[in-house]
Amino acid sequence: MRSQRRHSMERADKEVSVAAMKEYYKQFDPRSYLRYNYIPPRADFTRTDSIVPWKLSCLHRAFQEGDVHGRTLIDIGSGPTIYQLLSACEHFSNIIMTDFLEVNRQEIRRWLHGEPDTFDWTAFLQHACELEGKGCSWPEKAKRLRTAIHDVIPIDVHSPNPLHPYSLPELADCLVSSFCLEAVSPDRTSFQKALTNLGTLLKPNGHFLMIGALDESYYQVADGVHIPVVPVDQEFVSATLKSCGYEICTFQCYTLPQDMKVGVDDVAGIFFVKAKKK
Numbered sequence: 001m002r003s004q005r006r007h008s009m010e011r012a013d014k015e016v017s018v019a020a021m022k023e024y025y026k027q028f029d030p031r032s033y034l035r036y037n038y039i040p041p042r043a044d045f046t047r048t049d050s051i052v053p054w055k056l057s058c059l060h061r062a063f064q065e066g067d068v069h070g071r072t073l074i075d076i077g078s079g080p081t082i083y084q085l086l087s088a089c090e091h092f093s094n095i096i097m098t099d100f101l102e103v104n105r106q107e108i109r110r111w112l113h114g115e116p117d118t119f120d121w122t123a124f125l126q127h128a129c130e131l132e133g134k135g136c137s138w139p140e141k142a143k144r145l146r147t148a149i150h151d152v153i154p155i156d157v158h159s160p161n162p163l164h165p166y167s168l169p170e171l172a173d174c175l176v177s178s179f180c181l182e183a184v185s186p187d188r189t190s191f192q193k194a195l196t197n198l199g200t201l202l203k204p205n206g207h208f209l210m211i212g213a214l215d216e217s218y219y220q221v222a223d224g225v226h227i228p229v230v231p232v233d234q235e236f237v238s239a240t241l242k243s244c245g246y247e248i249c250t251f252q253c254y255t256l257p258q259d260m261k262v263g264v265d266d267v268a269g270i271f272f273v274k275a276k277k278k
């Protein structure tokens, strides 16, 4: 009961609408964000119960099954991160990264161009090479990822045509999205509508690999700046995917160990779902 009350308190003092979410995101600071979520303990590669190793193993396994392949993959709401594509780049030659904010697209472009003082993804690259066990080195993995990423463009999942004015030469064979829909939707209705919008980008029989936060009501986007998000659970995410015409291939959940709760959000768990568009 207490946590529910806390959720409602955290959200109660915030206006929640799609327009309000867009206002909140103007305060998003990529550097702080990376510091909150992509250093130990949440990115501790000596622990299998750390958040990032769990995410990377889910993605690795999803691609290893061999049924996810094609030419074009779109990463939805990339943010300033590239870890979510470390397995994908072995199976797709045309990866399009997307984000709502220019500051995030800029952060990605700076990494793509190998510019100085960008975030250090070395440990993530090394971990992906270990998972694949092909003896590839992290510089080779970085090169392959940079080669596969062909574009970094704007997106708004709340738009019926999310990539407008960019026009896709062909529909995607696969969508990847990590922590986007629940972090940008003020309520469950807009989460569902956003999922419907994204479906227009994906071929029939294409796959959607989605990572998301469970039972989260807010998170910190910059020092002292919290934004409200919609709490979702496995039942809701599964039902929404099915109602949007997907078949659930895999649904895995991870419960945050206490020391992963570092005060930057009130996430209780994380889900990974591999879904196939009928």
Ligand SMILES: Nc1ncnc2c1ncn2[C@@H]1O[C@H](CN(CCC[C@H]2CNCc3c2ccc(Cl)c3Cl)CC[C@H](N)C(=O)O)[C@@H](O)[C@H]1O
Residues within 6 Å of the ligand: 025, 028, 037, 042, 051, 076, 077, 078, 079, 080, 081, 084, 099, 100, 101, 104, 155, 156, 157, 158, 177, 178, 179, 180, 183, 184, 213, 216, 219, 265, 267, 270
């Ligand atoms: N209308 C819009 N349309 C499209 N995209 C929008 C819109 N509005 C905003 N965005 C963009 O979505 C991106 C969401 N983004 C942060 C939320 C994750 C965060 C909070 N939840 C718990 C949690 C988090 C991170 C790590 C961990 Cl471990 C946990 Cl638990 C994901 C970035 C990246 N994919 C990542 O995996 O870190 C952001 O880059 C916006 O610019």
